[in-house]
Each structure stands twice: as structure tokens, then as C-alpha cells.
Amino acid sequence: MIALTEQELHNLAMNIVGRELESSGYEFMAVNSKPKRNPQFVCLKDKQLHFIVVRNVVYPDDPRSYDRELLSKVKEQAFKFEAKTFYAGVGLSNAIDQNLPVYLNEKYIVDYEGLIEI
Numbered sequence: 001m002i003a004l005t006e007q008e009l010h011n012l013a014m015n016i017v018g019r020e021l022e023s024s025g026y027e028f029m030a031v032n033s034k035p036k037r038n039p040q041f042v043c044l045k046d047k048q049l050h051f052i053v054v055r056n057v058v059y060p061d062d063p064r065s066y067d068r069e070l071l072s073k074v075k076e077q078a079f080k081f082e083a084k085t086f087y088a089g090v091g092l093s094n095a096i097d098q099n100l101p102v103y104l105n106e107k108y109i110v111d112y113e114g115l116i117e118i
Contacts, residue, residue, distance in 0.1 A: 003101035006056075010035045012102075013056040013090035016112055017041070026050065038074050042083075049083035051075075052115065056090055059098045063089035063111050071118045085118040 004012070014033060018041070021028070026043040033040065041052040053074055057063040066087045075085040091111030094100040102108045 001103040009056040014054050016090050017054050017088040051078040051083045052086045054088045059093035063091035075118050086115040
């Protein structure tokens with residue numbers, strides 16, 4: 001069994017959020033798949049620009065808890081563009097034992113409740 005890398009977990013989280021955004025009618029203006037470059041998504045919906053920060057959150061951490069200092073900086077940046085700022089925390093854990101890593105081609109649990117406006 002091969003454990004997913006941090007980048008692979010981040011990409012998986014981005015795919016989960018990206019599918020939700022797409023199905024909700026967001027238009028992607030820019031996508032950044034690097035975990036330390038923010039925001040990950042710049043989207044347009046109803047003529048409103050949205051900056052969305054995506055984070056993979058490792059069990060047992062709460063995917064709804066976020067780095068307030070980081071999001072404050074992103075919000076300042078978004079303000080210059082008259083954009084709204086959102087956080088999307090995606091909890092990913094092994095389906096058999098949440099204390100084990102998420103493995104390639106193995107079942108996993110997703111804990112994601114949608115965007116949190118900052």
C-alpha cells in the first residue's frame with residue numbers, strides 16, 4: 001500500500017471542492033494547486049469574484065477550523081479586487097482506520113461541509 005503524499009492529498013481536496021464549485025455554477029478564472037500559494041481558486045459567480053483557500057485537513061483535526069492570520073491576509077488581497085473570501089477545509093481519512101494514512105486506490109472518508117465565508 002502506498003500512502004498519498006501531501007501534494008496528492010491537497011489535489012484530492014481541490015478536486016472535491018472544484019467539483020462542488022463547478023456544479024454550483026462557479027466559473028474558474030485561476031487555479032493554483034500549490035498548497036502554500038493562496039488562494040487555490042479564483043472564481044466568478046453572478047458577476048462576483050471569489051477567492052477560495054483549500055486545505056486538506058488530517059484526522060483528527062477539524063476541517064472547519066482555519067488559520068485566521070492566513071485567511072486575514074487573503075481577505076486583504078481579495079478586498080483589493082472586490083472579491084469575497086472563502087475557506088474550504090476538507091478532512092480526508094482512511095476508511096478502515098482513521099489513524100492510518102490515506103492510501104492510493106483505497107477507500108477514504110471525506111469530511112467536507114462546504115465553503116466558509118471569511
